[in-house]
């Protein structure tokens with residue numbers, strides 16, 4: 001008996017995306033076709049790259065078809081949802097989502113997480129760009145090595161094309177500020193420069209613009225977070241309680257700005273003994289887990305302290321690119337996939353604010 005396109009769609013009609021709870025036939029199933037042997041093939045667009053719930057979705061699809069004595073071949077695609085329209089988001093009309101990477105204090109690995117998140121999502125098939133807005137220590141270009149293309153202005157002079165590193169468009173304060181002159185540049189000039197990055201840069205069609213914010217919660221951070229149309233933010237911390245206090249302050253800032261905090265990354269979580277593989281919590285343990293619970297957000301991952309990661313930063317080849325099969329790269333790739341999923345869920349289902357506003361004054 002030959003199957004029809006209508007039968008396949010009818011079978012799939014009850015299947016829901018486990019991330020959003022919405023029926024996939026609404027806008028994720030396309031291109032249903034039946035070959036000469038009567039076998040069905042169709043495309044399902046996932047809402048985020050490296051989709052951790054893909055197996056669950058696949059199982060529901062197979063079960064729904066089997067319930068009607070049907071079978072089919074799935075071709076997986078990627079369609080990242082557009083963030084909900086907000087007035088200030090018009091500044092970046094070709095960018096679907098802006099993910100800010102923030103930290104309560106310096107040196108916790110915020111730039112390392114930014115660069116590896118961008119690289120990991122790029123490797124998973126998303127269109128990614130990276131904005132280094134860390135006015136105090138713009139380190140993104142150094143962490144990415146030599147650019148394939150430098151930044152330049154267009155012939156008309158009113159548009160800027162970003163530099164290209166490993167296939168990722170990048171803009172950085174470092175391209176315009178001599179390292180020793182950063183102090184002179186702070187304040188209104190930096191603000192103006194970043195405004196230009198948002199309004200005059202030809203980012204192209206982008207699923208996720210990753211923004212490396214400066215650490216802390218001072219006036220500079222506040223004005224940047226207001227300037228940049230952030231869809232959601234992730235907080236990078238180390239496990240010690242003293243780092244966590246600063247994170248709470250930073251989360252409070254985002255809450256005041258109504259920017260959802262989508263998750264916490266605990267960096268330098270543990271050390272893996274290279275001889276025996278034992279995991280040692282050299283600083284403290286459980287801080288990130290407790291913080292995520294307190295905020296009512298996901299713990300996006302615990303990243304080990306490891307010289308592969310620091311070497312990746314020093315050498316200009318991020319660990320997710322240089323040693324993709326390593327435990328360290330997998331931990332960082334998981335962080336990226338979970339952050340992307342959280343953002344896509346926000347865009348697909350509307351924002352949910354962190355509960356911190358209720359718990360911290």
Ligand SMILES: Nc1ncnc2c1ncn2[C@@H]1O[C@H](COP(=O)(O)OP(=O)(O)OP(=O)(O)O)[C@@H](O)[C@H]1O
Nearest residue numbers: 106107108109110111112137304305306309310313
């Ligand atoms: N998980 C890790 N394992 C080993 N080294 C790490 C790890 N994370 C970060 N580092 C190293 O720690 C240093 C600080 O990291 P990074 O520059 O990413 O921090 P940051 O929070 O962005 O700092 P800043 O406040 O200067 O912007 C770098 O030398 C980096 O390579």
